[in-house]
Amino acid sequence: MNAAPTGPLSRSVNVERLNKDRAEITVEASPEECAVLARDFKIPAIRDLVGRFRLSGSLTRLHVGGSVEAIVTQVCTVTLEPFEAKVEEPVDVEFTNADILNDTDAEDVELPDPIMNGRIDFGALTAEFLALGLDPYPRKPGVAFEPVSAGEEPLPFADLAALKDKLGGKA
Structure with a gap:
């Protein structure tokens, strides 16, 4: 049974059939998939998106480690100019069989992600970790935010002091 695609980048893998001690999976997004993800993430562009994953453990506790890398074009929050930046996000996720999760009542415990129908x-994992790696306030390299000042702030009673001086210093 194949799971329906859950987003613009879908690579559903049956992990029940993999050797968990040496399994490696690589996801390379096509230019079309990158364009759709860029629209979803509301950034100008994504290219060279690759997720590299290593699996270890069993279906009751499957560990997925690795990294997600891409070149993204974002808009600088200071200059409003587009610029490219490299995203490198480490991946460290635990998965377990969905049936085990159904038997768990703990609310405060962080539960592993589910393995649905063995897959x-x-x-989707690649897209999720790319999103986590995006800078929410991107700045073009070398650009610093400098607050704008319109001059010195007047003292709270400066107008009264000027009036006092005008009246000859009598209060």
Whole structure:
């Protein structure tokens, strides 16, 4: 049974059939998938998006480690100019069989992500960690934010002091 794609980048893999001790999975997004993700993330462009994952453990506790890398074009929040930046986000996620999660009542415990029908969508995982790696306030390299000042702030009673001086110093 194949899971339906969950987003613009989907690579559903049946992890039940993989050797968990040496399994490696690589997801490379096509230019079309990158364009759709860029629209979804509201940034000008994404290119060279790659997720590299290593699996270890069993279906009751499957560890996925690795990294997601891409070149993204973002808009500088200071100059409003587009610029390219490299995103490198480490991946460290635990998965477990969805049936095990249904038997858990703990609310305050961080639960592993579910393995649905023996499958994990490594494309969705790649997109998720790319989103986590994006700078929410991107700045073009070398650009610093400098607050604008319109001059010195007048003292709170400066007008009264000027009036006092005008009246000859009598209060």
